[in-house]
Amino acid sequence: MALKDPNEARERLAKLRAQVGEFIFGLHRVTADAIMGLVTPMVKDTPTSKEYTQAHLIISDEPGTGKTALLNYLSSGIEAKLGRIDGRPDLMPSDFTGREERDKYTGIRTLLTGPLHSHIIFADEINRTPPKSQSVMLGPMEGGRIMMNITNEKEGRIESVGFPLFPVPGDPKGRNFFQVIATMNPIEYEGTYPLSEAQMERFTYRLTMGFPAREEEKMILAENVIGKKVEVVMSLSELLDIQEMVARIKLSKEAVELRQRYLENSRPFSHDKRIFGKLRPRRYATDKLIGFINEYAVSGCSPRRNFHMEAAAKAHAFMRGEDRIATVDDVKAIAHITMEHVIRLDPRSFGDHIDAKDVVEMIIRETKPL
Template sequence: MDHTEQIKRLKENIGSVLVGKEKQTRWLLTALLARGHVLLEDVPGTGKTMLAKSLAQSVEAKYHRVQFTPDLLPSDLLGLNYYNQKEGIFTFKEGPVFSNILLADEINRATPRTQSSLLECMEEQQVTVDGKTYMLEAPFFVIATQNPIETVGTFPLPEAQLDRFLMKFSLGNTKAEEEMEVIKRFLYGNPFQKLEPVCETEEILVLQKEVQEVFLHEELMEYIVKIVMATRTHKQIFTGVSTRGTLALVRAAKALAYVNGRRFVTPEEIKELAVPVLAHRISLQKGEGRRRPETVMEEILEGIPVPTEDWSH
């Protein structure tokens, strides 16, 4: 099957459950194909969990959902060695992290120790327990959620953890006509329960490999560098985007071009993804508390001329 047809089927499958979230669905698939992870930050009831579950249901993959709480231990997530009395040996019992798609629900409710146990998994796709390393099966995709308003009893993600997420974005509220469509769609049942897989994990691995071959023009590399350097010299930004962030934007732009049906990147992909890929990687100066990193990133983008060229070669 042609890759554009596979991606179209995934979009349509997820779109049969969620209304008006085409952009967020496109970004979610972009992160998956770029071998990245996503942090969804929004108030309850906007569809964060449903988006993650719909993707998992659309791909014939191993899926686990973990509700993060203050008493969640790293071993609850990664697994642990237990003594098998029948065989007289210690046996490793895998935790929910041994999956293809992991939904870390309300990740900021877990303690920093439990949060940090995800770092190795997300960056190196492996788990180390009691000195022994276990490889995670590819593809490995983490979708984490958090509520930005309710902060009582939460532990904000440190910068090192945030930097592991390829993208951070919200779903936002639906428009009036979209809200009507939601009512009609859920009036006589839940469409999610009828969702069938339209893609296998092996196909996702092929798509991920093909994304790496997407062409990026040198002028667009320079455009990305200008955006990143602007975050490092901006007077309102205390910490700018790191080199990891630069490479994250490159990977994401290539994946989005692929999702859009092309084998080469355009400036539009870079501009579309700069905020969800880079904004959570910057920290603002003290005294800029009322400003949002997303707003500052948008201002930076407006100040950098968008290059024009034939980007296919």
């Protein structure tokens, strides 16, 4: 049965959040943001048009902060086929996509599908996987197909065949669902590989866990979690219904303008020279912000980040109870978690103890008001 009432939808999401709170103590903000990621309607490319798809999210923080547990409990609350990838240096692309095997006695070929052939892909410690293997996720994450090498016996050769993303069984509208939720350790940790800019661009959100308050951390005891169980709160069809509700929300003119100012102000002058061959005026940034970005940023947000920020602002508006219009406050609220991971910093920023969070904070503070 279709889910049509926005208030009922928010009640379901609140129940999912409460379930996670039975295991993850004190980290209310990141839990709310992760649930927001589940209902965010992102835009994908098809051969002839653009359509809605799912947003992808990644959590980056130190080991032991609960990244894996949070995403595990969230995904378990959704009735879906789950695929899990545990990042290791020896993973091959076929460990993601699957492979074709031939029985040496009968000659029969069998197609073994990998974890990418699922609705929700949980990629744990994704940056412990070599770049060659990470790259097979780029196409599916952009809304395309899963590519596999299959034997064409008639032609006597191996062909690259594209498999469509995973359909939702029994969905009355015949919709698909494909979402990557991933964790990663800080790049300075041993045994990690940097994710490419192209792959980071495909994540709408990057979240950080942080630490709970002292009294809440004291609640981390076995007696407080043993015996509890996560229940399925909603089906994928219902989750897609919620995404359609979110997609119907519009950004106000002021929200669109503020989003554009943030994106423009994230780009250094070196970007202008490379792309346009000349400097473009920064009418909506203070001199302090212009100098800061030119000193510490190598590149800013791409035009595609417009879609990510629009989708995130709509989802934030929905989560706070709005069904029609997303405002400038929604854009401000999602700026950090949608911009930080796609801004590339100059090496001198490390020496000056400047990180992407500082850059986005400066953009928010020093962008000229509407």
